[in-house]
Amino acid sequence: MSMAGNLRKVTGLGRVGGLRKVARLARRRPRVDLSHPARSPLGSSVVNCVTYQDGARVPGCTDLVDAVEKVRKSGEGFVWLGLHEPTDREFAGIAELFDLHPLAVEDAVEAHQRPKLERYGETLFAVFKTVCYVEHEQLTATSEVVNTGEIMVFIGEDFVITVRHGRHGSLGPLREELEADPQQLAKGPAAVLHAIADHVVDDYLNVTDAVQADIDQVETDVFSENGARADPGRIYQMKRELLELKRAVVPLGRPVEDLATRPIRVVDPEIQAYFRDVLDHLMRAKEQIAAFDELLNSILQAHLAQVTVAQNEDMRKITAWAAVIAVPTMVCGVYGMNFDHMPELHWRFGYPLVMGVMAAACLVLYRGFRRNGWL
Numbered sequence: 437m438s439m440a441g442n443l444r445k446v447t448g449l450g451r452v453g454g455l456r457k458v459a460r461l462a463r464r465r466p467r468v469d470l471s472h473p474a475r476s477p478l479g480s481s482v483v484n485c486v487t488y489q490d491g492a493r494v495p496g497c498t499d500l501v502d503a504v505e506k507v508r509k510s511g512e513g514f515v516w517l518g519l520h521e522p523t524d525r526e527f528a529g530i531a532e533l534f535d536l537h538p539l540a541v542e543d544a545v546e547a548h549q550r551p552k553l554e555r556y557g558e559t560l561f562a563v564f565k566t567v568c569y570v571e572h573e574q575l576t577a578t579s580e581v582v583n584t585g586e587i588m589v590f591i592g593e594d595f596v597i598t599v600r601h602g603r604h605g606s607l608g609p610l611r612e613e614l615e616a617d618p619q620q621l622a623k624g625p626a627a628v629l630h631a632i633a634d635h636v637v638d639d640y641l642n643v644t645d646a647v648q649a650d651i652d653q654v655e656t657d658v659f660s661e662n663g664a665r666a667d668p669g670r671i672y673q674m675k676r677e678l679l680e681l682k683r684a685v686v687p688l689g690r691p692v693e694d695l696a697t698r699p700i701r702v703v704d705p706e707i708q709a710y711f712r713d714v715l716d717h718l719m720r721a722k723e724q725i726a727a728f729d730e731l732l733n734s735i736l737q738a739h740l741a742q743v744t745v746a747q748n749e750d751m752r753k754i755t756a757w758a759a760v761i762a763v764p765t766m767v768c769g770v771y772g773m774n775f776d777h778m779p780e781l782h783w784r785f786g787y788p789l790v791m792g793v794m795a796a797a798c799l800v801l802y803r804g805f806r807r808n809g810w811l
Contacts, residue, residue: 481522483600484611489513491618504533507594514625516596518607521547527599534595537561544588547601551684553691560702562589562629562691564636565684566605569646577669581650581677582643584684589632591625591702598632610635626707633692633714640685640721644728647681650674651728651735658739671736678732682725685718692718756805763797 487494487503489512494503500515507513517530524545531541537556543549549563566585575581585602598607614621614631621627654674657666695703696711703711767790771778780786805811 481519481526483518483520484608485515485517486611487513487515488621491620491622493615501533504595514594514596516611516625516628517598518611519597519599521601522599530597534590534592534597535559536590536597540590544590544599547586547588549586549588551688551691553694555700558592558701560589560591560629560700562591562633563587564589564632564688566602566636567639567643567681567684568604569643575650575653575670575673577667577673579670579673581647581674582681584680587632587636589629591629593625593702596625596628598628605636605639607632607635623704623707626703629695629703630707630710630714633695633711634717637688637692637714637717637721640681641717641724643681644721644724647674647678647728648724651731655731655735658735658742666739668736668739671732671739675729675732675736678725678728682729685721685725689715689718689722752810756801756810759805760798760801763801764794767794 485500487507489507494513500517503515507515519527519530522530522545527541527545530536531538535557536559540554540556540559540561543561543563551565552563554561564587566587568583568585570580570583572579572581583602583604585600585605587601587605587607588599590597590599600607610631614628620631651674654666654670658671660666692711692715694700696708696715699705771780771790780790783789802811
């Protein structure tokens with residue numbers, strides 16, 4: 437009897453009348469073993485389901501209901517069920533089996549939640565925003581820099597349920613790391629919660645380091661020789677992407693602080709020391725994001741100041757050339773009035789004298805503007 441086949445039955449049951457009824461109905465159809473890390477060949481949202489005891493994977497335990505019964509009967513070990521974007525119907529039976537609160541179930545299925553930590557009876561529900569850096573050859577005004585997803589975690593005395601939304605944030609490598617450290621995994625579901633929180637926050641730091649490289653490039657371009665002509669859309673795009681990163685990181689501070697300092701029944705005091713380390717890393721990420729925001733504001737203001745200075749320089753050049761051209765315009769205007777009594781009109785040297793005076797006046801104005809930096 438396979439665990440995956442049982443999961444198919446559990447996720448399709450909706451509201452059933454308890455654990456034994458779930459078990460009876462689950463035995464009516466052939467089962468498919470999905471205890472490996474691969475996704476279900478049946479299209480199920482179940483990614484993995486494993487029982488752990490004393491920090492080690494329990495081999496041959498392929499029936500979910502039996503595994504839960506054995507864990508609860510013995511009082512040792514826990515079940516870790518991993519899901520990816522489950523539907524209401526798929527999650528309904530699991531919620532019944534593990535007695536999950538309807539509000540938490542709704543949040544886990546619908547996604548788009550704010551990072552938070554909530555307690556429903558003996559169950560702890562945590563929401564983490566995952567982030568990843570989107571590689572790009574050149575930053576433009578439409579470049580996507582940060583992509584976000586979500587991980588919801590239910591933990592109880594004998595189970596861990598992870599629900600992942602998004603194209604990134606796979607927990608497969610994290611599971612392998614935990615299995616390679618049985619001593620840590622033996623500390624129970626709280627150890628898994630800490631590992632997930634630590635993994636998510638480490639990704640925050642990696643993304644902030646990558647974002648810093650983009651901000652440094654924008655800063656270099658703005659303060660280059662032609663910085664006034666740099667595209668301001670890139671600065672606004674970086675601020676938008678930084679805002680998305682900020683929405684993922686900043687709200688997580690209070691939940692991690694609660695995990696690190698407040699007494700919670702399903703979190704062993706020994707694990708809380710590890711959460712304090714996660715909180716330190718999270719505070720570092722928050723400080724970096726705040727610094728980036730201030731730096732982008734300064735870059736934007738500097739760019740606007742450069743544009744204003746460039747416009748002023750252009751206006752000075754236009755004004756200087758207009759002053760130079762005004763001299764011959766004025767002289768030509770005077771001699772274009774067609775007065776009858778203008779002695780210079782009948783003078784032999786009148787034309788060359790007037791042209792010389794205009795040229796000399798224009799040259800004097802040009803040298804004066806050039807000396808003052810207007811041209």
